[in-house]
Amino acid sequence: MEKNVLVLIPLKEEQKRILEEKAPSANFTYAKSQTVDAGQVQNANIIIGNPPVHMLKASKKLKWLQLNSAGVGEYAEEGVLPEGAVLTNATGAYGPAISEYMLGVLLELFKKLHIYRDNQAEANWSYEGKVKAIFDSTALIVGAGDIGGEFAKRLKGLGAYTIGVKRTEGHKPDYLDELYLMDKLEALLPRADIVALSLPETPLTKGIINESTLKLMKKDAVLINVGRGSAVDTEALCDALEKGQLLGAALDVTEPEPLPKEHRLWKIKNAVITPHVSGGYSLEETRRRIAGIAAGNLEAFIRGTKLINVVDCSKGY
Amino acid sequence: MEKNVLVLIPLKEEQKRILEEKAPSANFTYAKSQTVDAGQVQNANIIIGNPPVHMLKASKKLKWLQLNSAGVGEYAEEGVLPEGAVLTNATGAYGPAISEYMLGVLLELFKKLHIYRDNQAEANWSYEGKVKAIFDSTALIVGAGDIGGEFAKRLKGLGAYTIGVKRTEGHKPDYLDELYLMDKLEALLPRADIVALSLPETPLTKGIINESTLKLMKKDAVLINVGRGSAVDTEALCDALEKGQLLGAALDVTEPEPLPKEHRLWKIKNAVITPHVSGGYSLEETRRRIAGIAAGNLEAFIRGTKLINVVDCSKGY
Structure with a gap:
């Protein structure tokens, strides 16, 4: 069996060495997702990282694709991977980075730090009134997998009901006080701070937060989307925020994405927007975990032997 | 013994009722710190709340002053309270509010949320690079009393070394990994994220963070002051931030305070400034605890019997 391994993750030298020690007889090629050429992808038996999806269609030799993302998107669609190829994702790598980001934007909204930051730009020393606390609040974690679970653990430790x-x-x-299936979402939303x-992204999760x-x-209450x-139906969220139907929203992902310059969401005071940065390699620990x-x-x-994080392509995760 | 109780805290009706039940034979007067008159202060045997300091000099009848603040400031100075009067403070009331605020501004700086907020004002979808994590960081808590202790507990739970x-x-x-006296500050600073x-405020704490x-x-590293x-020597901090000597600073208290409109600190990008709001009654839980x-x-x-939170006026806390 040929073992051509194509690595598309920007690994450090030591991480490359560790990887190569796991397959001493394999040939390793290192490239970047953005600039990898179709020939390199077609020649690979194993790909570690996220290649351009369209290049995979011709990859007859591919036996296993290890993504560097938790989301699998188009990679799980029928006909993208050759028959019999295994798809694994990077679930478990993003928990620390993204859950801390979530805690940060939550406290930004609860403590009005976004408003105080706006005031600072005008050298304005003004009290902005009451704040909310995580302590004694109720959190609804929609999608309680690796990332949601890590966030719930942290909230629970800070005194929230999860x-x-x-x-x-x-x-x-243990870090969840209650656990339900998705069909209970509407009954649970009124309880959550x-x-x-x-x-x-699956057909079932599209637009679940809507008018x-x-x-x-x-x-x-505040809404956080990572x-x-x-x-989230972005227009419905803009309407709700403008009408004061909720305290605020923090979005690291948007639709459309990137958010167009002229979109009204940018200007809504109680929206906190970051450009899809909570994960990625923003935190070095994430790269270490993916490696x-x-x-x-x-x-x-x-x-x-058995791989971890094998994706069930019929479910999309 | 006369029992004239002057209450200067904005209590809710139920909190007043609970207070009055503790001293059924006392006379209760409710007023505001800002508008209380000198006669009311002079007539009181017990004051609950923070009266104007200059009014206390004539308060010969005062036996006990219960402050609503954790800091005691001038109230602990010689000659302010009549001989033999007891001073107590509100240590224990502010822990949840202020420690969550601290976590918020820490994550704001670590995750660059202040920069992303600035970018949002310009509808700018740009990645701002690497972030830091609380997980695996080292925190130096200077003043590990009620507030510092509550902050340390939360950091420890989030995976920091305290x-x-x-x-x-x-x-x-248990929530502190190491504990030292103030004379070790200089040796410890290089270790802290x-x-x-x-x-x-005591003579010993003035300007301990200086050039x-x-x-x-x-x-x-980031500096947080609550x-x-x-x-903190404000000018030295401005210089250090401008030179990039540290990642950032979050200040809920400043000197001078309020920060004058023209002060250069307002414009320093990696300074996060809030107008002394982390405590007070910003969080309802604080009022409940003070009551x-x-x-x-x-x-x-x-x-x-024995009072709690009795202030040692010779130490100033």
């Missing part, structure tokens, strides 16, 4: 909503049945971990979305579900939220922009998942899976693949 | 510095010898709580000041101690901080503005401390102490005072 309710998780998942797409599939599962055991309730914090509604956090960390969902992959009617926004109306179910508390007037002093999954995919499509989970670790890839190295562990490479060792397993070579030995013929 | 070092406390106190003004007096004491038992090391987070330097948090929650100190009262020379700022030079000891890591280039990617105690008194005088703990609880006052009611408990009133009961003890009437019964002649």
